[in-house]
Amino acid sequence: MKIRSLVMLACTVFSVHASLADDKIKRSDYQRPEAIPAPASNPLTEEKTTLGKTLFFDPRLSRNEGMSCATCHSPDHRWSDGRVVPLGSEELEQPRRTPTVMNSAWLKALMWDGRANSLEAQAVLPITTPHEMNYNMKELVERLGEIKGYRPLFVNAYGDTEITTERIAMALATFQRTLVSNTSSFDQWVEGDEDAISSSAQRGFQIFNDEAQCAACHKSWRFTDDSFHDIGLDDPDLGRGKVIPVEVTIMQHAFKTPTLRDLPENGPFMHDGSMTDLEEVIKHYEDGFIQRASLSKEMKPFELSDQQRADLIAFLKTLDGGPLAIEQPELPEE
């Protein structure tokens, strides 16, 4: 009888273990894609990438010629700015942290509130936003048309010298699509190198998928499913609630799930940049969020030990592929 019970227990344990390893937590769910996607209307080309890169680093895209896209999306800060409040947003009532533009080729909704549905649509928004680059596309097209050095770049990219808003946006979008995270130690582990990450990080990966349920939203190789949630931060900003019908209560205070790849060492984290260390972030998800009608249904309290929190942080650090350095372009002369 005892032997039978032991056999049954062993079968159960084996079954649960196999289930966790094979069904619930599949490493293959986190496998990096083989190619960069691009819309048929704006395929990736080397020439468009070169033009887009030049435009991205050119401060003449702003009215006062003092701010380029790279000012806030800097390669030195994982293509963000490392600031709690973005440059120019100091006087705003509800400033939002600058998100990274890495891996944006795969984004399904852009901006913290999802108000842009493509990289091409997003590309013109910072240029025309008053507290950012504060310009308008008509004057920008005229300004670029007067810079002789841009002509060969447009010819190479599009076949002629015509400069349009659409062409500027397509080139910027193309360049941003090429910004892909470096391979991290987690990626090596996913590919089968068992020693690529520590046992602490491996336990953290299990916690990420199991107890903490982070993977309910931080899914896929990018560790986001581009979904929108109110995570219960004490912040009056309505987020996506400002851009969709007010009766959709669940979208009040909702913001896009950010990627967890290439996180900056000391943050800032969250859409409002209100947290500076990962332990604080984890504790917020455990039971630090405020209850309200719009709170995401995925926000379920849980409790971790200090060791489990350390394991989870060890795992998150394995998602860092290091700086994505690029050679800065030479800006065209007048």
Place this chain on the structure above:
Amino acid sequence: MNRKLKRWMMGMALMLTTLNSTAGIAEQLSGSEPEVHNLSLTHHDFEHWSFTPSANDTLAITNKSDVAHSIYITHPDGTVVNLDVQLPGETFTWTIPAAGNYLLQCWIHPIIRAEMTVSP
């Protein structure tokens, strides 16, 4: 006597069943009887469907994922109908008001997007 009565009752029941099913087929052929179509929602998509819905049919959509969704439907004239929040395991219904092309999307997960053509 009882046996005769039993046989008569069985005969009547058989006749009524036949009449009823014939009427059902006729109604289905004429398209006047609305149907209920089952549709499944996963984490990031609607599962493929093979039915062709008609106006006045009802969609019974089951959230088979382990996360909540917030489905909304854009009508052919641009009207948007919000279906609130659908928790895991829940089934919710929507009756199709008219023929045309409808767009089914999720406020929480913009990746969920399905077009449905409804016949008259």
